[in-house]
Amino acid sequence: MKLKTLLTSVALAAGLATGAAADGHEKTKVGFVYVGPIGDGGWTYEHHQGLLAVEEEFGDQVETVYVESVPEGADAERVMTQMALEGADLIFTTSFGYMDPTINVAAKFPDVKFEHATGFKRADNVSTYSARFYEGRAVQGHIAGRMTESNIIGYIASFPIPEVVRGINSAYIHASRVNPDVEFKIIWVYTWFDPAKEAEAANVLIEQGADIVLQHTDSTAPQAAAQAAGGVYTFGQASDMAEFGPEPRISSIIDNWAPYYIERTQAVIDGTWVSEDTFDGIDTGMVEIGEISDVVPADVKAEALALIESMRTGEYHPFTGPLNKQDGSAWLAEGEVIGVGDLLGMNFYVEGVSGEIPQ
Amino acid sequence: MDLSAINPVLLLASLMVAATPILLAAIGELVVERAGVLNLGVEGMMITGAVCGFVVAVNTGSPWLGFLGAAIGGALLSVLFGVLTQYLLSNQVATGLALTLFGLGVSSLIGQGYIGIKGPEFPDWHIPLLGDIPIIGPIVFQHDPMVYVGLLICLGVWAFLKYSRLGLVLRAVGENHDAAHALGYKVIRIRMAAIMFGGACAGLGGAYLSLVRVPQWTEGMTAGAGWIALAIVVFASWRPGRLLLGAYLFGGVTVLQLNLQAAGLAIPVEYLSMSPYLATIVVLVIMSAGRAPGSLGRIFHASR
Structure with a gap:
């Protein structure tokens, strides 16, 4: 990876030199910091x-650079600083844990634009963007609730942050709505990417009776574990993971970042970039629902498609009352839609989910 | 909380599976360190083994050939380390760290075309008679063969170090390489052999992840298992028996804490997550009475 970075920067330096000489202005340089490979x-x-x-999209107009498997913490700051020093104009930092490092480095480089994924801290040169994954989770919950026979749904959770909690709640609400007996077993693995640990967690959930496993981690290991166990259904996470279809993978949430990245890069090129917060879902296509496989009965599939459509048009919000919090206290009244504060900072389970969120 | 959801038989059975990759990598590193060489590149050799094993297994359709390929791949990478440290006298710590980085990079290069591909089946062995014993059978005797290969290697290393003449020579090289050299033993040749054995074992451990436990190829899939193996060697005070205990303890508590979480135990998850590390360290520190091999990490040159 070191070598890759080195070669990229060397190639880049050469490219910049010739590019600048040829047409008199520099290319726009876009950097990406990745949490996994x-x-x-x-x-x-x-x-x-x-x-x-x-x-x-931009061809010769832009130069891209990326660094993979950057740990969330001091290392991230070092990588971002390096990118900024190498002349990046726009840097996408693509994990929740990069939030503070992004803010810190952005303060040192006021002329560089930063875009932080899934966070909530902004600055004049730091935008945030995220996708309404919970809309996809609603679809998963619905299908899972209808498909489970053991009424036990396993959930591999990564870190106790609002985005993950939203996913659990949304999936549970829609699973229990079609199947009141459904029970969620949740395992926190404290990692975004560790195939062995994810596989282990999936196996444990399956051993404890889960016949549907949802994951909020990045690798395809839980899919492979479900496949090996047999008779267990899963959903692709973040990417389609179609290679595990039609079974165990029966559908998926796909994060489609491309239109957003193109739009923001264009804004930097045009000089129209401003700090803002983007939170898009199924409506703009940032969240896509992967093909629902034929293993799912036609009526369930039709219901799921109707649910997707109602969220696309905006007539339905996954967090619509009546809903209670886990302790039974009233939260959203009949027909009431969740407020922005509760949505972004969600740190509680809804009624029916057992266990506690690690604090 | 519903502890009845945990099946103790399945729990103990998955313990052996969870411990195997760490056990394999650690037993190899133990031999290397007993020969006086500190190879911090276990993670790099593991991941290289994982990808080599997967590539060979997919192309030949045989997981056994896959494991063989993994052992060769790991050993080849360790030869690089051996040449640098034993013949060119480079710093072992720095070279080992570089080996990890190199291994991660080279494995993702080799594995480019293998992401998302399914490996061949590696079925569990149902050992006749023994596997039919109630309770004990499913826990101990119904695993895939590599679990037993790992145990056999561990047993073999123990017997080799304790009873064989060559084992004695290897320990002598590790304790005091100058003295061993003075006695006429080929220090560098013995160390190279130990390094290659360590590389092969680490490769097997990595392939166990990519062929059995996960089973697929994903970049960076060892995710720190090599470092755990290194730590277990130290905490086991360089003894195979304790190393086995440490690896099983770590694997066991890892599986147990996941089970407890899924069963909804009312212990904060943070404590459960750290429990494998804590339990392993506490037990092995309490037991530890050993010391490091005398020449561990020191550079040997016959002229000095």
């Missing part, structure tokens, strides 16, 4: 597809 088949893979789309 681009070959994870999930989260980072899709971000990298976004990078490739930017290259495709």
Whole structure:
């Protein structure tokens, strides 16, 4: 990876030199910081597809650079600083844990634009963007609730942050709505990417009776574990993971970052970039639902498609009352839609989910 | 909380599976360190083994050939380390760290075309008679063959170090390489052999992840298992028996904490997550009475 970075920067330096000489102005340089390897088949893979789309769209106008498997913490700050020093104009930092490092480095480089994925801290040169994954989770919950026979749904959770909690709640609400007996077993693995640990967690959930496993981690290991166990259904996470279809993978949430990355790169080129917060879902296509496989009965599939359509048109919000919090206290009244504060900072389970969120 | 959801038989059975990759990598590193060489590149050799094993297994359709390929791949990478440290006298710590980085990079290069591909089946062995014993059978005697290969290697290393003449020579080289050299033993040749054995074992451990436990190829899939193996060697005070205990303890508590979480135990998840590390360290530190091999990490040159 070191070598890759080195070669990229050397190639880049050469490119910049010739480019500047040829047409008198520099290329726009776009950097990406990834939390996992681009070959994870999930989260980072899709971000990298976004990078490739930017290259495709702008060709010689842009220069891209990326660093994979950057730990969330001091290392991230070092990598971002290096990118900024190498002349990046726009840097996408693609994991929640990069939030503070992004803000810190952005303060040192006011002329460089930063875009932080899934966070909530902004600055004049830091935008945030995220996708309404919970819309996809609603679809998964619905299908899972209808498909489970053991009424036990396993959930591999990564870190106790609002985005993950939203996913659990949304999936549970829609599973229990079609199947009141459904029970969620949740395992926190405290990692975004560790195939062995993810496989282990999936196996444990399956051993404890789960016949549907949802994951909020990045690798395809839980899919492989479900396949080996047999009779267990899963959903692709972040990427389609179609190679595990039609079974165990019966549908998926696909993060489509490409249009957003192209739009923001264009804004930097045009000089119209401003700090803002983007939170898009099924409506704009940032969240896509992968093909629902034929293993799913036609009526369930039709219901799921109707649910997707109602979210696309905006007539339905996954967090619509009546809903209670886990302790039974009233939260959303009949027909009431969740407020922005609760949505972004969600740190509680809804009624019916057992266990506690690690604090 | 519903502890009845945990099946103790399945729990103990998955313990052996969870411990195997770490056990394999650690037993190899133990031999290397007993020969006086500190190879911090275990992670790099593991991941290289994981990809080599997967590539060979997919192309030949045989997981056994895959494991063989993994052992060769790991050993080849370790030869690089051996040449640098034993013949060119480079710093072992720095070279080992570089080996890890190199291994991660080279494995993702080799594995480019293998992401998302399914490997060949590697079925569990149902050992006749023994496997039919109630409770004990499913726990101990119904695993895939590599679990037993790992145990056999561990047993072999123990017997080799304790009873064989060559084992004694290897320990002598590790304790005091100058003295061993003075006695006429080929220090560098013995160390190279130990390094290659360590590389082959680490490769097997990595392939166990990519062929059995996960089973698929994903970049960076060892995710730190090599470092755990290194730590277990130290905490086991360089003894095979304790190393086995440490690896099983780590694997066992890892599986147990996942089970407890899924069963909804009312212990904060943070404590459960750290429990494998804590339990392993505490037990092995309490037991530890050993010391490091005398020449561990020191550079040997016959002229000095």
